[in-house]
Amino acid sequence: MPVYYLEIIVVALGLVVLMVDAFVKLEDKRSLAWIGILGLAVVFALLFKVEWPASTEGAFWRFYSSGDSLALFFKGIAVLTTLIVLVMAIDYSPIILKQIANPEPGAHPQAGLGECFALPLFACAGLMWMASANNLVSIFVSLETVTIAFYIMVAYLRRNVGSLEAGVKYLILGALSTGFLVYGFAWLFGITGSMQLSEIATALANPELNPTVALFAFALILVGLAFKIGATPFHLWIPDVYQGAPTPITAFLSVGSKAAGFIITLRLLAPFLGSPALFEKVVLILTVLAVLTLLVGNLAALPQKNFKRLLAYSSIAHAGFLVMALACSPHETGGEITLSPDTVIAFYLGAYLLMTLLAFLVMTTLRTTIPGEERDSYRGLAKRSPFLAFALLISMASLAGVPLTAGFFGKFFVFALAVESQQWTLLVFGLIGAAAGFYYYLKIAVSMYLSDPPQDSDAAPISITPLTRITLLALIVLILLAGVHPGVILGLIG
Amino acid sequence: MSTIEIIVLLPLLAALAVGLGSPARLTALGASVGVLLLSLGTALRFSPDLEGAYQFTSSRTLLEIAGFPRLSLAFGLDGMSLVLLLLSAIVLVAAVLVAPKEKAIKGSPRFYYLSLLLIAGGAIGAFCSTDLFFFYAFHELALIPTFLMIGFFGNGENRVRTAWTITLFLGIGSLILLIGLLLAVFATGTTTFDIPSLIALAKTPGNAMSEGTQSWVFLLLLIGFGVLVSLFPFHSWAAPAYAEAPTPVAMLHAGVLKKFGLYGLIRLALPLAPAGAEKWLNLLLLLLIGNILYIGLVTIAQKKLDRMLGYSSVMHMGYIFLGIAAGNHIGLSGAVLLMFAHGISIALLFALCGWIREQFGTVDFNKLGGLAKSLPELGLLFGFGVFASLGLPGFANFAGEIAIFFGAFAGESEAMTWIRWATVGALWGVVISAVYLLRAYRHIFFGPLPKKLAVPADLTWSMRIPLLLLAATLLAVGFAPELLNQYIRPAINGLLLVSAG
Numbered sequence: 003m004p005v006y007y008l009e010i011i012v013v014a015l016g017l018v019v020l021m022v023d024a025f026v027k028l029e030d031k032r033s034l035a036w037i038g039i040l041g042l043a044v045v046f047a048l049l050f051k052v053e054w055p056a057s058t059e060g061a062f063w064r065f066y067s068s069g070d071s072l073a074l075f076f077k078g079i080a081v082l083t084t085l086i087v088l089v090m091a092i093d094y095s096p097i098i099l100k101q102i103a104n105p106e107p108g109a110h111p112q113a114g115l116g117e118c119f120a121l122p123l124f125a126c127a128g129l130m131w132m133a134s135a136n137n138l139v140s141i142f143v144s145l146e147t148v149t150i151a152f153y154i155m156v157a158y159l160r161r162n163v164g165s166l167e168a169g170v171k172y173l174i175l176g177a178l179s180t181g182f183l184v185y186g187f188a189w190l191f192g193i194t195g196s197m198q199l200s201e202i203a204t205a206l207a208n209p210e211l212n213p214t215v216a217l218f219a220f221a222l223i224l225v226g227l228a229f230k231i232g233a234t235p236f237h238l239w240i241p242d243v244y245q246g247a248p249t250p251i252t253a254f255l256s257v258g259s260k261a262a263g264f265i266i267t268l269r270l271l272a273p274f275l276g277s278p279a280l281f282e283k284v285v286l287i288l289t290v291l292a293v294l295t296l297l298v299g300n301l302a303a304l305p306q307k308n309f310k311r312l313l314a315y316s317s318i319a320h321a322g323f324l325v326m327a328l329a330c331s332p333h334e335t336g337g338e339i340t341l342s343p344d345t346v347i348a349f350y351l352g353a354y355l356l357m358t359l360l361a362f363l364v365m366t367t368l369r370t371t372i373p374g375e376e377r378d379s380y381r382g383l384a385k386r387s388p389f390l391a392f393a394l395l396i397s398m399a400s401l402a403g404v405p406l407t408a409g410f411f412g413k414f415f416v417f418a419l420a421v422e423s424q425q426w427t428l429l430v431f432g433l434i435g436a437a438a439g440f441y442y443y444l445k446i447a448v449s450m451y452l453s454d455p456p457q458d459s460d461a462a463p464i465s466i467t468p469l470t471r472i473t474l475l476a477l478i479v480l481i482l483l484a485g486v487h488p489g490v491i492l493g494l495i496g
Numbered sequence: 497m498s499t500i501e502i503i504v505l506l507p508l509l510a511a512l513a514v515g516l517g518s519p520a521r522l523t524a525l526g527a528s529v530g531v532l533l534l535s536l537g538t539a540l541r542f543s544p545d546l547e548g549a550y551q552f553t554s555s556r557t558l559l560e561i562a563g564f565p566r567l568s569l570a571f572g573l574d575g576m577s578l579v580l581l582l583l584s585a586i587v588l589v590a591a592v593l594v595a596p597k598e599k600a601i602k603g604s605p606r607f608y609y610l611s612l613l614l615i616a617g618g619a620i621g622a623f624c625s626t627d628l629f630f631f632y633a634f635h636e637l638a639l640i641p642t643f644l645m646i647g648f649f650g651n652g653e654n655r656v657r658t659a660w661t662i663t664l665f666l667g668i669g670s671l672i673l674l675i676g677l678l679l680a681v682f683a684t685g686t687t688t689f690d691i692p693s694l695i696a697l698a699k700t701p702g703n704a705m706s707e708g709t710q711s712w713v714f715l716l717l718l719i720g721f722g723v724l725v726s727l728f729p730f731h732s733w734a735a736p737a738y739a740e741a742p743t744p745v746a747m748l749h750a751g752v753l754k755k756f757g758l759y760g761l762i763r764l765a766l767p768l769a770p771a772g773a774e775k776w777l778n779l780l781l782l783l784l785i786g787n788i789l790y791i792g793l794v795t796i797a798q799k800k801l802d803r804m805l806g807y808s809s810v811m812h813m814g815y816i817f818l819g820i821a822a823g824n825h826i827g828l829s830g831a832v833l834l835m836f837a838h839g840i841s842i843a844l845l846f847a848l849c850g851w852i853r854e855q856f857g858t859v860d861f862n863k864l865g866g867l868a869k870s871l872p873e874l875g876l877l878f879g880f881g882v883f884a885s886l887g888l889p890g891f892a893n894f895a896g897e898i899a900i901f902f903g904a905f906a907g908e909s910e911a912m913t914w915i916r917w918a919t920v921g922a923l924w925g926v927v928i929s930a931v932y933l934l935r936a937y938r939h940i941f942f943g944p945l946p947k948k949l950a951v952p953a954d955l956t957w958s959m960r961i962p963l964l965l966l967a968a969t970l971l972a973v974g975f976a977p978e979l980l981n982q983y984i985r986p987a988i989n990g991l992l993l994v995s996a997g
Contacts, residue, residue, distance in 0.1 A: 341564050404640060405633035421678045433671050440667040452647045452656055489559045
């Protein structure tokens with residue numbers, strides 16, 4: 003089966019969910035999520051069966067990178083993230099319903115819930131396309147497909163001021179960054195005369211290239227990309243949008259959107275890094291970006307009291323480590339570097355998916371029983387629900403980079419890359435970041451395990467649906483397994 | 497499955513079983529006795545003639561991708577790791593026996609025993625690993641439950657704060673260590689994490705690290721390992737942590753886990769970066785004198801038994817560093833022997849300190865006194881611990897310390913080198929130890945019995961067994977150091993042979 007069928011299947015799946023929502027009388031609209039979950043599970047299985055065309059000459063294939071296991075890996079990340087986001091959305095739907103309450107008499111009690119299971123599917127199709135986009139046009143169109151779906155999802159809770167504020171912020175800053183990106187694309191096209199990344203790479207490697215013009219295009223594109231991946235100083239939207247958006251959407255943003263952002267970053271930066279005239283300046287700019295992101299993400303996370311906001315800064319911090327890996331890109335002629343930044347970034351994002359989604363899943367499960375998302379509302383959680391507390395402990399340990407968890411290998415590979423490419427400055431700031439991470443992640447563990455529960459809370463056990471329980475368990479097992487045997491994830495990258 | 501794999505997995509599996517609901521104390525006890533018996537069996541089957549070679553090796557490749565060092569779950573023992581394995585096993589059995597019964601634990605007894613097993617399992621795994629990655633990872637595995645135990649079951653008002661301090665100190669120390677290890681791996685060719693191959697690679701002509709790299713590697717390893725071993729001036733986490741940790745955790749950390757750093761210095765830093773070791777020798781001497789003399793004086797000033805023991809454990813690390821700084825056969829074997837002896841003696845003293853705290857509710861010197869008459873057995877065993885700790889002949893510590901002093905002073909010439917001056921300084925440490933240890937003994941066991949003090953019954957058999965185990969080990973090794981030296985000697989020989997190229 004040709005690989006682009008998968009995107010078509012996912013779009014069709016989204017349409018099916020929408021149509022069923024509109025034309026079938028459902029008692030409980032949450033069963034729509036099940037259609038999505040099962041469909042995505044099938045798509046995930048199909049990922050291992052797809053094939054590439056013999057030649058890329060065909061009209062459609064021009065927009066598609068081919069024979070590329072990295073693209074498949076990122077498609078897998080997109081599908082898996084969406085699947086788990088739908089699982090979260092089921093648990094979270096009471097909160098969504100409360101915040102979109104429909105005043106019309108006679109309406110379905112769950113009116114308006116159906117779309118929130120369909121929209122992630124459309125975004126997923128966009129994310130999958132992003133993973134194998136290799137043409138400025140397809141990169142831009144797929145990116146916008148995703149972003150527009152996110153504009154709606156972030157502002158989904160229409161009776162909630164926080165969600166609306168997040169939506170407006172995301173819309174304005176997103177549009178601005180897209181503007182930068184397109185302007186950069188225009189310059190790039192002007193310099194190289196091509197939309198195709200492979201041809202752009204050849205043009206940029208030309209020694210007669212005017213480096214100033216190319217760097218200008220690079221700067222514009224980097225601004226747009228830095229916004230998508232949440233790198234400082236273009237990270238300012240992240241804490242507010244993450245805090246305001248519905249929690250499953252926050253999870254989607256922080257994993258799905260970030261991973262897809264990184265794959266197009268890898269693709270777009272490759273021509274610049276491959277150009278001998280530009281290489282050193284590009285690496286310098288990336289180094290500065292990485293240092294800033296590491297410092298801001300990690301240090302600003304230290305005083306956070308709201309768990310969702312903490313995870314927002316944590317997502318900036320992890321973007322810092324990922325940009326750090328990017329800044330360790332090998333010079334084309336600079337001898338053999340063994341570990342490629344592509345592989346490291348892919349692994350890191352795979353690990354990041356597991357641990358971040360685990361944290362968000364615990365959070366959505368708790369949201370219906372524990373009113374707030376403050377850190378203090380998790381105090382004494384270990385007594386109330388040992389399983390959820392353990393899941394969160396594993397997630398935090400992995401995010402902090404404790405050995406024998408997937409997160410450790412992520413950081414380990416990044417540090418190894420930095421040592422190998424002798425980026426000592428980055429290494430120092432990476433160390434500071436990782437050390438700060440120990441503090442703010444484990445603080446959550448301390449408040450779950452070592453503090454007494456708040457006075458007014460009840461001690462009733464927290465119920466977990468079987469689907470959530472299985473998902474939690476699978477994520478925990480995968481984190482620990484990849485922590486001992488990183489081949490579990492690396493094997494998929496190829 | 498090799499014996500070593502079983503020894504490493506046993507505590508971890510037992511921890512899992514406890515987590516899933518098997519009777520906590522019984523499972524922990526069974527696993528720890530099993531580990532002890534298996535380790536003793538390994539020691540009997542160990543052939544000392546194979547100089548420096550690993551025995552009982554096993555290896556399972558986990559990750560082999562182009563361009564990244566091969567990663568495998570590999571275990572093996574040489575004489576040095578065998579001695580540390582025996583230490584871990586003995587202290588583990590004692591710590592589990594000393595741990596309170598399930599009903600006496602405030603909080604979850606399952607979590608308590610699970611953590612103890614994880615700490616010991618991590619330490620044993622680290623000592624037995626011949627793969628650099630797992631060497632590091634197992635140690636970290638042991639640290640996490642240590643932090644949680646101090647925060648959870650520790651004594652004293654500040655326990656959460658103390659748990660934090662130790663988390664940050666040891667977390668950052670481990671990160672520095674990680675960078676040093678990675679630097680060494682990449683400087684030697686990025687092909688393997690296997691420790692013997694790495695060391696062999698570092699010696700291959702044309703592949704050796706430049707002096708500048710060696711200097712960085714050694715400095716990073718010295719600081720990284722140094723933080724973990726409470727090398728002056730990175731020691732400030734240690735005394736409060738030991739004072740506030742639950743007794744079995746203090747025994748396991750001060751006795752066993754802390755030795756990881758020293759083991760790492762001997763196992764990795766010296767052979768990988770000999771030029772770096774030479775370059776930073778004077779710095780190390782200065783710091784270890786700080787450990788012995790400065791911390792020694794700080795120890796004298798302590799007014800509580802638990803803090804005093806905590807600081808004394810920091811101070812005694814100085815001697816082991818001196819043996820490492822000496823870098824010759826006698827100094828290094830003394831260091832390994834003292835690692836064992838100190839581990840056993842400090843575990844004995846912390847166990848007794850915990851018992852006193854539990855029975856009297858205080859470990860303040862001013863509130864205790866005159867216990868020798870009413871509690872003769874406690875007095876006797878405490879005396880054993882004190883005399884061992886200050887290095888009285890007949891105890892294992894003496895054998896280690898004397899070898900270290902000889903090793904550090906050794907040499908043909910008569911000039912007073914820096915290390916000889918440092919040795920002279922370190923010798924004063926013996927006097928300082930005598931001052932604080934004997935003062936503690938006098939304060940607690942002699943003089944008038946404070947009127948308000950209610951004196952409990954003497955040690956029961958459940959306490960006596962672990963304490964006697966520790967005391968007997970100290971005496972046995974003290975009278976016949978050859979028991980362990982037969983293993984240490986060939987290991988150090990092999991190490992020096994490799995170092996010499």
